[in-house]
Amino acid sequence: MSVPRRVIVLGGVAAGMSAASQIRRRHPKTEVTVFERGRHISYGACGMPYNIEDPERSIEDLVVLSAEQARSKRGIDLRLRHRADEIDLDQGIVSVTDLDNELELRESFDALVIATGARAVRLPLPGFDLPGVEVLRDLGDGAAIKKLCEKEPRNAVIVGAGYIGMEMAHVLSARGLRVTVLEKLPQLLPGWHEETVAMVADVLSSHGVEYHTDVTIKAAEAGSDGRVASVVTDRGNFDADFILVAAGVRPNAELASRSGLRLGDTGAIWVNQHQQTSHPSVWAAGDCAEAYHRILRRNTWIPLGTTANKQGRIAGANVVGAGQRFRGIVGTAGFVVFDLEVARTGIGEKQAKEEGFDPVTATIRQRSRAHGYPGGVPVQVHLVADRETGLLLGAELAGTEGAALRVNTLATALAAHMTVADLQNLDLVYAPPFASVWDPVLVAANQLIKKVGS
Numbered sequence: 447m448s449v450p451r452r453v454i455v456l457g458g459v460a461a462g463m464s465a466a467s468q469i470r471r472r473h474p475k476t477e478v479t480v481f482e483r484g485r486h487i488s489y490g491a492c493g494m495p496y497n498i499e500d501p502e503r504s505i506e507d508l509v510v511l512s513a514e515q516a517r518s519k520r521g522i523d524l525r526l527r528h529r530a531d532e533i534d535l536d537q538g539i540v541s542v543t544d545l546d547n548e549l550e551l552r553e554s555f556d557a558l559v560i561a562t563g564a565r566a567v568r569l570p571l572p573g574f575d576l577p578g579v580e581v582l583r584d585l586g587d588g589a590a591i592k593k594l595c596e597k598e599p600r601n602a603v604i605v606g607a608g609y610i611g612m613e614m615a616h617v618l619s620a621r622g623l624r625v626t627v628l629e630k631l632p633q634l635l636p637g638w639h640e641e642t643v644a645m646v647a648d649v650l651s652s653h654g655v656e657y658h659t660d661v662t663i664k665a666a667e668a669g670s671d672g673r674v675a676s677v678v679t680d681r682g683n684f685d686a687d688f689i690l691v692a693a694g695v696r697p698n699a700e701l702a703s704r705s706g707l708r709l710g711d712t713g714a715i716w717v718n719q720h721q722q723t724s725h726p727s728v729w730a731a732g733d734c735a736e737a738y739h740r741i742l743r744r745n746t747w748i749p750l751g752t753t754a755n756k757q758g759r760i761a762g763a764n765v766v767g768a769g770q771r772f773r774g775i776v777g778t779a780g781f782v783v784f785d786l787e788v789a790r791t792g793i794g795e796k797q798a799k800e801e802g803f804d805p806v807t808a809t810i811r812q813r814s815r816a817h818g819y820p821g822g823v824p825v826q827v828h829l830v831a832d833r834e835t836g837l838l839l840g841a842e843l844a845g846t847e848g849a850a851l852r853v854n855t856l857a858t859a860l861a862a863h864m865t866v867a868d869l870q871n872l873d874l875v876y877a878p879p880f881a882s883v884w885d886p887v888l889v890a891a892n893q894l895i896k897k898v899g900s
């Protein structure tokens with residue numbers, strides 16, 4: 447394969463900038479142009495909730511690399527406020543709009559990396575375009591929410607009880623708002639195990655956050671000042687001078703699809719394990735693309751920053767011929783709600799059944815520190831395995847100390863296709879300040895081994 451002379455990257459956040467930087471680092475003679483339709487590149491979106499919590503910090507603190515630094519330090523031709531509109535795969539041309547100068551450009555490429563990310567779902571309901579209704583996806587959204595908080599709103603309604611909804615329930619409470627979470631499905635944290643959800647529900651209640659599940663939202667209504675004032679639902683009206691819609695994300699895959707690239711069943715861009723799309727000169731990475739799942743052994747779509755960075759780096763390396771393989775994800779994610787750490791990896795019991803496994807589960811609570819050592823709190827561990835083979839399938843953890851990072855042991859076990867017996871015999875650290883002689887993960891494995899065939 448000949449190394450391309452000119453590469454275009456679409457999207458300049460985690461995946462796009464990882465790819466662009468990797469190309470320049472490995473092959474400085476290759477020209478790289480990044481088109482980013484927004485005003486920022488390379489920022490830590492994951493840090494936005496915690497930044498919003500602190501009125502003293504600027505949202506710009508989350509920017510890791512400015513456009514100027516990308517140009518001067520990495521030699522990347524970085525064009526902000528440039529939106530890619532069409533891709534002509536036969537000609538190798540991208541049509542771009544320079545949004546500030548209202549100019550149409552046609553730029554040619556030898557290789558293309560698509561890293562257009564995902565967008566937040568907006569509700570197509572009356573009143574959901576009123577001032578005071580926000581989503582949290584990019585730095586502009588984060589800035590808008592910080593500004594809104596300065597106006598000292600009193601009542602926030604969060605639509606959606608996924609991990610961003612939970613993080614923001616905590617953040618907005620900390621900013622002094624009375625928070626209500628409305629979820630259309632029958633439980634908070636859809637897809638998580640009920641015992642993890644129960645711990646999250648307890649922590650919300652104990653911090654004064656009201657929540658309702660099985661709610662159908664009908665509209666948002668304005669007050670006399672023209673700003674949002676309430677949410678209308680089948681359970682009545684809720685006061686809201688701020689609504690955060692945290693109802694999920696969708697892949698920005700339409701541009702790729704229009705150009706003739708294959709999408710997967712998930713609606714995201716299909717890629718092979720080299721991050722190559724259905725066209726040999728086009729790679730895709732991050733939230734716009736699918737990712738190979740090591741447990742399911744097929745592509746799936748779980749849009750997370752960890753994956754975007756790795757896939758972007760591999761896409762960039764492969765554009766210049768490195769031949770690297772993205773080994774895949776196991777679906778590891780975590781968050782904090784008030785003082786409760788919550789994390790998961792792999793698949794849950796319900797999904798395991800849908801995938802044709804015969805799942806067995808165990809849920810235990812064990813102290814985070816040794817008996818007799820001061821402090822220490824219960825850590826809840828929930829494990830899922832296949833009854834016949836004993837193969838570990840998934841895990842969830844929750845606790846106010848020592849919970850989230852323990853998920854990494856389980857993520858590693860999943861990646862290595864360990865059985866419950868393998869897990870039970872792991873040589874995990876024991877020292878009284880941070881574990882019992884039987885770590886909570888091992889206690890859970892000891893319980894689960896009783897239910898599996900090997």
Ligand SMILES: Cc1cc2nc3c(=O)[nH]c(=O)nc-3n(C[C@H](O)[C@H](O)[C@H](O)COP(=O)(O)OP(=O)(O)OC[C@H]3O[C@@H](n4cnc5c(N)ncnc54)[C@H](O)[C@@H]3O)c2cc1C
Nearest residue numbers: 457459460461483491492530562563564732733750751752
């Ligand atoms: C509040 C919040 C908290 C999060 N917390 C975590 C966390 O704790 N852990 C974790 O792993 N992940 C987390 N994530 C997810 C993580 O931020 C994303 O997975 C990551 O940003 C994806 O990076 P990306 O480069 O693929 O896409 P994006 O960040 O979506 O970037 C894509 C870029 O492409 C640009 N673009 C789109 N279309 C075009 C076009 N046609 N032309 C030019 N440019 C275009 C967009 O403007 C955008 O800037 C969080 C996300 C949010 C919003």
